[in-house]
Amino acid sequence: MKKIICNNREEIGKAAAEIVLAQMKRKPDSILGFATGSSPIPLYNSLIELCKKSELDFSRVTSFNLDEYYPIKRENDQSYYYFMWDNLFSHVNIKRENVNILNGEAADPAGECRAYDEKIEKMGGIDLQILGIGHNGHIGFNEPAEFLSADTHMVTLTESTIKANSIYFKTEDEMPKSALTLGLGGIMKAKKIIVVINGSSKAQAVRRLFDRRVGTDCPGSILNLHNDVTVILDNEAAELI
Numbered sequence: 001m002k003k004i005i006c007n008n009r010e011e012i013g014k015a016a017a018e019i020v021l022a023q024m025k026r027k028p029d030s031i032l033g034f035a036t037g038s039s040p041i042p043l044y045n046s047l048i049e050l051c052k053k054s055e056l057d058f059s060r061v062t063s064f065n066l067d068e069y070y071p072i073k074r075e076n077d078q079s080y081y082y083f084m085w086d087n088l089f090s091h092v093n094i095k096r097e098n099v100n101i102l103n104g105e106a107a108d109p110a111g112e113c114r115a116y117d118e119k120i121e122k123m124g125g126i127d128l129q130i131l132g133i134g135h136n137g138h139i140g141f142n143e144p145a146e147f148l149s150a151d152t153h154m155v156t157l158t159e160s161t162i163k164a165n166s167i168y169f170k171t172e173d174e175m176p177k178s179a180l181t182l183g184l185g186g187i188m189k190a191k192k193i194i195v196v197i198n199g200s201s202k203a204q205a206v207r208r209l210f211d212r213r214v215g216t217d218c219p220g221s222i223l224n225l226h227n228d229v230t231v232i233l234d235n236e237a238a239e240l241i
């Protein structure tokens, strides 16, 4: 895994945006995998800026998001559907019909997951996947567990994730305790992966990510088996490596 160490979140965003820009120049109809959470926000801000300056064109891009809470309504301001439109899609020229986000209201979540994997495969696979990492080493909502799932699936969120994300909900009770997520197979099939990480609270997860041991205790550690991963992080997140 390559790593780029930056001084702050804005630099992380700019460095990651350079990689997205290069990808879109190489392939204007790229299939991009987007992530939510606080980590990718500076990247999305940089992409919006580049798009406003006409240096980036999303008109031929197709997107697949990593995960979504379940159950959750799209219009809930904590849904990842809402997050993506609020933080990126409304501000760039992506076509609505080219945006794919797992449906947190699907009556048949297993069918929803299967159809999502089939659509990604039919489109030729994700060219560039953007990831963050959880304090517990999760990527997407693939939580540490005895076994990890290859395919898109429904997960029960761990206490650590509920604690980390419930701050965004009015009360912990309002936070969904399950989610739909791309599996580790889906993530690893992406041709190129970038991981954006900031803050000292992620330093332990980063140490585990870089210690070269692959284990289900840290789902992110599987990225060591991929041949094109760039981790972009700040000094605080990198303080234990």
Ligand code: PGA
Residues within 6 Å of the ligand: 036, 037, 038, 039, 040, 132, 133, 134, 135, 138, 139, 140
């Ligand atoms: P965060 O989430 O960017 O909000 O820390 C990352 C993640 O949980 O994958």
